[in-house]
Amino acid sequence: MGRPPCCDKVGVKKGPWTPEEDLMLVSYIQEHGAGNWRAVPTNTGLMRCSKSCRLRWTNYLRPGIKRGNFTEQEEKLIVHLQALLGNRWAAIASYLPERTDNDIKNYWNTHLKKKLKKMQAAGGGEDDGAASEGGGGRGDGDGGGKSVKAAAPKGQWERRLQTDIHTARQALRDALSLDHPDPSPATAAAAATPAGSSAAYASSADNIARLLQGWMRPGGGGGGNGKGPEASGSTSTTATTQQQPQCSGEGAASASASASQSGAAAAATAQTPECSTETSKMATGGGAGGPAPAFSMLESWLLDDGGMGLMDVVPLGDPSEFF
DNA sequence: AATCAAGCCAACCGCTCCGTT
DNA sequence: CAACGGAGCGGTTGGCTTGAT
Numbered sequence: 561m562g563r564p565p566c567c568d569k570v571g572v573k574k575g576p577w578t579p580e581e582d583l584m585l586v587s588y589i590q591e592h593g594a595g596n597w598r599a600v601p602t603n604t605g606l607m608r609c610s611k612s613c614r615l616r617w618t619n620y621l622r623p624g625i626k627r628g629n630f631t632e633q634e635e636k637l638i639v640h641l642q643a644l645l646g647n648r649w650a651a652i653a654s655y656l657p658e659r660t661d662n663d664i665k666n667y668w669n670t671h672l673k674k675k676l677k678k679m680q681a682a683g684g685g686e687d688d689g690a691a692s693e694g695g696g697g698r699g700d701g702d703g704g705g706k707s708v709k710a711a712a713p714k715g716q717w718e719r720r721l722q723t724d725i726h727t728a729r730q731a732l733r734d735a736l737s738l739d740h741p742d743p744s745p746a747t748a749a750a751a752a753t754p755a756g757s758s759a760a761y762a763s764s765a766d767n768i769a770r771l772l773q774g775w776m777r778p779g780g781g782g783g784g785n786g787k788g789p790e791a792s793g794s795t796s797t798t799a800t801t802q803q804q805p806q807c808s809g810e811g812a813a814s815a816s817a818s819a820s821q822s823g824a825a826a827a828a829t830a831q832t833p834e835c836s837t838e839t840s841k842m843a844t845g846g847g848a849g850g851p852a853p854a855f856s857m858l859e860s861w862l863l864d865d866g867g868m869g870l871m872d873v874v875p876l877g878d879p880s881e882f883f
Numbered sequence: 884a885a886t887c888a889a890g891c892c893a894a895c896c897g898c899t900c901c902g903t904t
Numbered sequence: 905c906a907a908c909g910g911a912g913c914g915g916t917t918g919g920c921t922t923g924a925t
Contacts, residue, residue: 576893576919598910614911615894650913662893665914670891 573607577616581606585613586621594622619660626658630667638664639672 588604594617597610606613619625630638634656641652649661649668656664 574895596910609895611896611911612894618912619893647914661913666892669915 571607572609572612574612577620581608582616582621585616589617589621615662619662622660624658625660625663627663630659630671634659635672635675638668639676642668642672 584604584606585600588600592603594614597614599610600606600613601608601610604613608616637655638652641655645651647665647668649665653659653661653664
């Protein structure tokens with residue numbers, strides 16, 4: 561349509577973010593809140609596209625983000641939500657508030673897809689939707705959601721969803737009842753926080769953690785000296801824990817944002833007002849080392865066997881909205 | 884020790900959706 | 905009601921890291 565790009569191509573910086581840029585962005589958002597992204601580059605002086613700013617914030621700087629080391633529960637949840645929702649990562653991410661859609665997407669493409677393929681090859685085929693959707697290899701991702709949308713007329717769609725829900729429900733029950741001593745995310749995260757792989761600032765959770773610690777500290781210098789990946793005791797896990805109190809601000813933002821586009825995510829929106837309670841529960845559970853994703857709604861869905869189904873949670877009035 | 888290949892992840896791009904005028 | 909603009913989403917890519925030879 562010849563619409564102008566969201567930002568001038570010339571003079572816009574690309575590539576990995578520097579600590580200084582992160583700091584500028586964080587302090588701006590601290591002051592003005594997230595939103596009005598178009599104004600961010602001009603107001604902060606960042607030579608970045610507004611999209612880039614938003615992405616950086618939502619995927620890395622936003623408080624309360626857990627990185628790496630997906631627990632088995634999370635894995636299963638993702639697999640089954642993917643089977644249900646297709647490649648609607650934002651909607652899936654709304655069920656895992658500590659994970660970003662990008663993170664989930666990456667994890668799916670790099671790990672889960674392969675895993676499922678392997679399982680299927682081994683004759684398992686535990687999962688029709690998700691497994692059959694996969695294409696393998698890099699960049700061959702055939703959007704599951706889209707293919708569903710394209711393939712299934714509305715009538716079939718609902719029937720298929722019912723079947724999927726039944727399957728997913730069963731599997732979720734298994735997943736949630738997994739009494740997982742788990743590879744303790746805290747320790748696992750510490751172990752896997754790759755001292756080596758974080759040569760680039762962008763991938764250094766340590767840096768980001770320090771940055772945000774500075775932010776959290778009233779007048780704490782904003783982590784200005786938090787450059788260089790020197791080893792202090794702080795791991796990504798501790799950072800996450802400390803970031804949690806920020807939940808009221810942006811944790812909800814992404815959920816409600818995705819909710820605006822999807823019925824499934826709208827369900828998650830129902831959670832967001834309870835951020836201070838629900839999410840803080842997670843903060844203590846998940847952040848402190850225990851794998852406690854935001855299962856509250858799913859749990860109630862599962863526990864309430866006959867009554868409240870997912871259908872009640874997810875407005876299915878118009879399936880076309882859903883897919 | 885050097886080279887190559889594969890894996891992984893952060894970031895970009897283009898499209899779509901939604902709210903506003 | 906239509907057009908426009910901003911924001912969000914999903915797919916894809918580029919570059920760094922790690923492991924194998």
